[in-house]
Amino acid sequence: MKTIEVVAAAIVANGLVLCTQRGLSKHAYISHKFEFPGGKVEPGEKGSEALMRELKEELDLSIDITEAHYLMTVDHQYPDFRVIMHAYIIKEDEISIKLNEHIDHIWANDEIINTLDWASADVPIVDLLVNEGLIL
Numbered sequence: 654m655k656t657i658e659v660v661a662a663a664i665v666a667n668g669l670v671l672c673t674q675r676g677l678s679k680h681a682y683i684s685h686k687f688e689f690p691g692g693k694v695e696p697g698e699k700g701s702e703a704l705m706r707e708l709k710e711e712l713d714l715s716i717d718i719t720e721a722h723y724l725m726t727v728d729h730q731y732p733d734f735r736v737i738m739h740a741y742i743i744k745e746d747e748i749s750i751k752l753n754e755h756i757d758h759i760w761a762n763d764e765i766i767n768t769l770d771w772a773s774a775d776v777p778i779v780d781l782l783v784n785e786g787l788i789l
């Protein structure tokens with residue numbers, strides 16, 4: 654079965670984390686789910702480089718990301734593919750975004766974040782953010 658390598662960013666600003674909502678997908682189980690902005694790593698890219706490219710594409714956000722921002726990796730099996738997702742955490746209070754690909758977004762505190770309908774690969778990341786008090 655296909656394996657994809659993905660990077661995603663927990664962007665924390667003023668005690669809230671950016672949660673973005675996917676549009677319609679050919680896979681019902683990720684359609685309209687919340688996720689962290691990011692995307693697939695291309696051949697030859699470091700995770701941090703892929704993430705900077707994706708944040709520029711998706712959010713028009715230029716932000717400096719290094720491997721020092723790495724948080725955790727999730728290895729999740731969906732019905733049609735396996736995703737290996739490297740999550741990074743970026744704390745930056747002055748954030749301005751433009752949604753180029755997502756259908757909606759929410760800046761969530763550690764209570765609201767648990768009420769969102771997350772892509773299932775993201776649940777361990779949400780749990781870590783909440784349990785470690787990282788959304789501050």
Ligand SMILES: Nc1nc2c([nH]c(=O)n2[C@H]2C[C@H](O)[C@@H](COP(=O)(O)OP(=O)(O)OP(=O)(O)O)O2)c(=O)[nH]1
Pocket residue numbers: 657659660661683687688689690691692693694736738772773774775
């Ligand atoms: N970006 C992102 N993708 C996620 C998350 N959780 C999760 O299961 N995924 C899955 C959904 C997609 O199948 C895959 C990422 O693909 P994508 O479509 O966002 O990436 P991309 O922009 O590079 O892809 P493409 O449209 O060019 O094919 O990983 C998440 O938090 N962020």
